Each structure stands twice: as structure tokens, then as C-alpha cells.
Amino acid sequence: MLDQLPNTLLQQRKTVQLEANQPLFIQGTKPKFLYFLEEGEVQLTRCGQQGETCTLQRIQQGFLAEASLFAEHYHCDAHCSKKSRLSAFPIKAFRQQLGQDGFYEVWIQLLSKEIKRLRNQGQRLALNSASDRIIHCLQTEGENGVLRLQGSIKEWAAELGLSHETLYRTLHRLQKQKQLEIVKQKTATQLKLTMHCPT
Amino acid sequence: MLDQLPNTLLQQRKTVQLEANQPLFIQGTKPKFLYFLEEGEVQLTRCGQQGETCTLQRIQQGFLAEASLFAEHYHCDAHCSKKSRLSAFPIKAFRQQLGQDGFYEVWIQLLSKEIKRLRNQGQRLALNSASDRIIHCLQTEGENGVLRLQGSIKEWAAELGLSHETLYRTLHRLQKQKQLEIVKQKTATQLKLTMHCPT
DNA sequence: CGTACTTTTGAATCGCATCAAATCTGGTGG
DNA sequence: CCACCAGATTTGATGCGATTCAAAAGTACG
Numbered sequence: 001m002l003d004q005l006p007n008t009l010l011q012q013r014k015t016v017q018l019e020a021n022q023p024l025f026i027q028g029t030k031p032k033f034l035y036f037l038e039e040g041e042v043q044l045t046r047c048g049q050q051g052e053t054c055t056l057q058r059i060q061q062g063f064l065a066e067a068s069l070f071a072e073h074y075h076c077d078a079h080c081s082k083k084s085r086l087s088a089f090p091i092k093a094f095r096q097q098l099g100q101d102g103f104y105e106v107w108i109q110l111l112s113k114e115i116k117r118l119r120n121q122g123q124r125l126a127l128n129s130a131s132d133r134i135i136h137c138l139q140t141e142g143e144n145g146v147l148r149l150q151g152s153i154k155e156w157a158a159e160l161g162l163s164h165e166t167l168y169r170t171l172h173r174l175q176k177q178k179q180l181e182i183v184k185q186k187t188a189t190q191l192k193l194t195m196h197c198p199t
Numbered sequence: 200m201l202d203q204l205p206n207t208l209l210q211q212r213k214t215v216q217l218e219a220n221q222p223l224f225i226q227g228t229k230p231k232f233l234y235f236l237e238e239g240e241v242q243l244t245r246c247g248q249q250g251e252t253c254t255l256q257r258i259q260q261g262f263l264a265e266a267s268l269f270a271e272h273y274h275c276d277a278h279c280s281k282k283s284r285l286s287a288f289p290i291k292a293f294r295q296q297l298g299q300d301g302f303y304e305v306w307i308q309l310l311s312k313e314i315k316r317l318r319n320q321g322q323r324l325a326l327n328s329a330s331d332r333i334i335h336c337l338q339t340e341g342e343n344g345v346l347r348l349q350g351s352i353k354e355w356a357a358e359l360g361l362s363h364e365t366l367y368r369t370l371h372r373l374q375k376q377k378q379l380e381i382v383k384q385k386t387a388t389q390l391k392l393t394m395h396c397p398t
Numbered sequence: 399c400g401t402a403c404t405t406t407t408g409a410a411t412c413g414c415a416t417c418a419a420a421t422c423t424g425g426t427g428g
Numbered sequence: 429c430c431a432c433c434a435g436a437t438t439t440g441a442t443g444c445g446a447t448t449c450a451a452a453a454g455t456a457c458g
Contacts, residue, residue, distance in 0.1 A: 046322055049331075054322050067311040070304075075315055104303035105269075111310040112266035116274055118317035123245055123253050125324035126360040128446075130414075132248070152436060161325040163415055168438065327415075329446075351404060362447055367406065 001062065002036060002087070006100040012093050016086040024064075024078040024086075031068040033088040037061055040084025041151065044076045055158040060150050066111055069094060081151070125161050130170040131179075133160050138180070138193055147193045200261065201235060201286070205299040211292050215285040223263075223277040223285075230267040232287040236260055239283025240350065243275045254357040259349050265310055268293060280350070324360050329369040330378075332359050337379070337392055348390045 002010065016035070018024065024035065024042060035042075037059055044056040044065065056076055068074055069091065098104040120140040127133050137160065138147050149156055153171070157164040174180045183192040201209070215234070217223065223234065223241060234241075236258055243255040243264065255275055267273055268290065297303040319339045326332050336359065337346050348355055352370070356363040373379045382391040 048326070049334075054325055056318055056321060067314040070308050070311055071315075075318065098303065098307070099298075099301065102298065104297065104307065108297070108303065108307060108310065109269050111307065111314065112269055115266040115310065115313055115317065116270075118314065118321060119255055119274065121321050122255060122317060122324060123247075125321060126253055127247070128360070128413085135248075154436060161327070164437085165416085165439085166414055172438090327445090353404060363405085364407090364448085365446055368446095371406090 004103070004106045006097045006103055008100070009089060009093060009097045012090055014088045016088050018080045018084050018086070020080055020083050022080050024080060025074050026077050027075060028073050030073055031065075031071060031091050034066075034069060034091055034094050035064045035078075036087040036089070037064055038085045038087060040080055040086075041082040042078055042084060042086075043081045044078050046076045055155075058150065058155065058159060063110065066107075066114055069107075081155070130160075130162050130166050131174055133162065134167075134170060134174065135179075142193070145194060149193070203302070203305045205296045205302055207299070208288060208292060208296045211289055213287045215287050217279045217283050217285070219279055219282050221279050223279060224273050225276050226274060227272050229272055230264075230270060230290050233265075233268060233290055233293050234263045234277075235286040235288070236263055237284045237286060239279060239285075240281040241277055241283060241285075242280045243277050245275045254354075257349065257354065257358060262309065265306075265313055268306075280354070329359075329361050329365050330373055332361065333366075333369060333373065334378075341392070344393060346392045348392075352390070 014033075018040075025031070027046065038061070040060075042059045042064055044059070046054045046056060048054055058081065064078060064086075065074065065076070098107060120136075124133050124136045124140070127136060138145055141147055153167060154164040157167040160167065162170075171180075171182060175182050181192075181194040183194075185192065213232075217239075224230070226245065237260070239259075241258045241263055243258070245253045245255060247253055257280065263277060263285075264273065264275070297306060319335075323332050323335045323339070326335060337344055340346055352366060353363040356366040359366065361369075370379075370381060374381050380391075380393040382393075384391065
């Protein structure tokens with residue numbers, strides 16, 4: 001991914017190391033850098049009326065908050081949910097380099113991909129049954145019906161807009177009904193899900 | 200909006216007139232044109248597993264499916280929900296003109312705006328109470344807490360991911376509780392909502 | 399005037415959120 | 429190595445609110 005960036009830009013990259021639970025930026029502040037997550041995990045969140053936190057997105061790798069490139073201020077909070085390593089690019093330089101080597105095309109494709117992801121997410125959240133959301137997630141985020149989860153089930157529940165209790169229960173019910181297979185892998189908190197019903 | 204397009208592109212514009220309920224494009228087909236809705240209404244939808252239709256977006260004015268510019272195929276269906284007039288631009292020419300006069304910057308800003316809208320929509324759908332979704336919509340889509348609805352309440356319900364019965368009931372409850380004001384305007388099926396509680 | 403659609407209200411049902419509590423887990427420090 | 433702790437996982441019971449089905453009243457339009 002980064003190899004598609006103009007060299008001028010790559011040379012201005014600064015590496016940022018952050019521990020788990022440290023903030024990266026907060027809503028309302030002016031973006032100075034565009035971040036690329038190399039390793040770890042960053043969550044984009046927002047606070048509701050009563051202070052409840054809403055998880056907009058969990059990112060394990062790639063650019064964060066791509067829409068902040070031309071934004072006056074961030075529209076959500078970002079914090080590291082795991083110890084993370086990031087590359088930071090000065091926003092100003094980034095904007096200036098967009099015209100270089102047709103780099104804008106790369107960026108437009110990135111934004112388009114994000115829009116598609118968000119449309120999927122929206123469609124998923126519009127489903128009001130827990131099992132429908134799970135299956136929809138397998139079909140859209142998974143590869144060939146198989147999804148490797150990053151992090152805990154509890155974190156996944158937040159992304160799906162479900163309480164973790166409901167997610168646990170529904171997963172077990174689907175498993176019992178042979179609609180999916182749950183494979184817990186060794187030390188890592190990863191699950192592998194496999195659909196058993198046709199598309 | 201259209202005045203920001205390069206002249207070369209404007210000259211290739213074709214006008215399209217469609218009646219209500221006519222399809223504009225369907226999921227899976229290859230995009231040949233990029234559409235700008237001048238007048239009327241277009242809905243982007245998707246079909247769920249059991250054939251239920253999910254309304255992803257209702258558009259009254261502006262570009263449709265901006266992400267299709269570099270897409271191999273459409274990722275949702277589009278149809279006119281009202282009699283509409285559109286401008287169609289050949290995709291190929293559009294892509295070629297992006298480099299002209301820094302037009303790509305206009306396009307990137309458009310995509311960024313769409314991403315922000317989708318994030319709002321996602322956050323809204325993650326709220327599980329009808330009144331929270333309504334209020335969130337007023338705060339994000341409205342101007343200064345005032346929102347002019349386009350179309351019927353029933354259509355709005357689909358966008359909010361609620362049954363229309365629940366939306367009607369909750370609107371009346373909020374009105375009775377003085378949390379919002381509903382003003383039905385003459386012939387047009389428009390409502391004006393005004394928040395009465397602080398931000 | 400009739401038809402199609404929206405708006406409205408009612409009643410029954412179902413599923414999710416919530417609170418609570420127990421168990422399991424990985425990781426830390428003694 | 430073991431004790432311990434924080435967090436994830438699991439299970440149970442309860443209540444609320446949204447969906448659904450049904451039906452009536454209102455409204456736009458030809």
C-alpha cells in the first residue's frame with residue numbers, strides 16, 4: 001500500500017509508537033497528520049448523548065480517517081486499543097502530492113473502498129436480528145464465508161451494535177443449528193467462522 | 200456543483216428523464232455513466248437474503264453512487280422514487296478529466312463528505328431506541344435542530360431502519376413530551392421538526 | 399367518485415438489553 | 429511454580445420496546 005505513495009511523501013514519514021489505550025486524536029481538533037497503521041489496532045469512536053461510546057470502526061492495518069485529508073477538524077475520536085506502530089504524514093504535504101504521478105487516483109480508490117465498507121456496515125446495522133447481522137458480516141467481510149476475527153468477541157459485539165451477551169448466545173445457537181462453525185485458535189483470541197448454509 | 204466540472208466533461212453530458220419507479224441501474228452491472236440528479240428523487244437499495252429491500256440512501260440532488268467511478272460493477276440498485284431528471288457523464292471521460300484543473304480535489308472532497316454522512320448514518324443505526332435515532336437525525340442532518348423532511352414519514356422510517364408504525368408512535372410521543380415540534384406543511388408531504396431540548 | 403397509498407391506533411408477540419453472578423482465561427508478580 | 433487479578437466468557441432471569449398483524453380513517457390523484 002505505502003509503495004504507491006510518491007517518494008517525496010515517503011521521505012516525510014514519521015514513525016509513532018503508542019501503547020494500548022492511548023489516544024491518537026480527538027473529535028473537533030484540527031488534523032495535522034494523516035496516519036497509516038502499520039501494526040496494532042486503532043478504534044474510531046464517538047460519544048453519544050449520555051456519554052456512551054459508539055465504536056465506528058476497528059482498524060488493524062491501513063490509513064485511518066481518510067476523510068480527514070481535507071477536513072477542518074476530526075469527526076470522531078481515535079485511540080489505540082492495542083500497542084501500535086503508525087506512520088504519520090504531514091497533511092499539507094499529502095495534499096500537495098496528490099497531483100503527483102496520478103496519486104490522486106490511488107486515493108480516490110481508497111475512499112471508494114471505504115464508502116463500500118460503510119454501506120455494508122449500514123445495511124448490516126439496519127438488520128434487527130442478531131443472527132442476520134452475524135451472517136451478513138460473514139458474507140461481506142469474510143472470504144468465502146470464512147471470517148477470522150481480530151480481538152475478542154466482546155469487541156466484535158460493539159462493532160455489530162449488539163450486547164456481548166446476545167452475541168455469545170446467538171453464536172452458540174447458530175453453532176448448535178449447524179449454521180456456522182466456531183474454531184478457537186491457540187493463544188490468540190481469534191475465532192474462525194465457517195458458514196454451512198448456501199449463499 | 201456542476202460548475203466545478205471541467206468544460207470538456209460538461210460538453211459530454213446527456214440528459215436523462217425517468218418516471219417514478221423506473222430503475223436507473225442494478226447491482227452487479229458495469230457502470231457506464233456517472234449520474235448527477237438534477238431534480239426528483241433516487242433511492243439506492245439492496246436486497247437482503249429473503250428478498251426484503253433495504254434503503255441505503257435517498258437522494259434529492261447531487262451525484263449518485265460516487266464510489267462507482269472506479270468500480271467494476273455497481274454495489275447496489277438505484278431507482279427513481281419520483282419522476283426525475285438526471286445528467287449522465289461517460290465514466291471513462293470522467294476518469295480522464297480528473298487530472299484537469301485539479302478536479303480530483305473536488306471529487307475527493309465529495310467522497311469525503313459521503314464518508315462522513317455514512318459514518319453518521321452508521322452511528323445512528325447503532326442506536327437501538329427509536330427516539331434516539333430520530334434525535335440523532337435532527338442533530339446531524341438538520342440545520343440548527345430543524346429538519347425538513349423530503350417525502351413521506353413512511354419513507355423516512357425505512358431510512359431510519361424502523362417500522363413506520365414505531366416511527367409514527369414515537370414522533371407523537373416526543374411531541375407530547377415537548378421534545379420536538381411537528382409542523383405539517385400544506386400540500387407537500389413535508390414536516391418541519393424543531394428540537395426543544397438543549398444540545 | 400373510486401382507488402391507492404399514507405397515516406393512525408390497537409393488541410399480541412418476540413427478541414434484545416440489562417442486571418446479576420459464576421466461571422474461565424491470560425498475564426503479573428511474589 | 430503458585431497466588432492473584434482483570435478482563436473475557438457464559439448462563440440465568442426480567443422487563444421493555446420494537447416488530448408484526450390487523451383494521452380504520454385520512455388524503456392525494458385521476
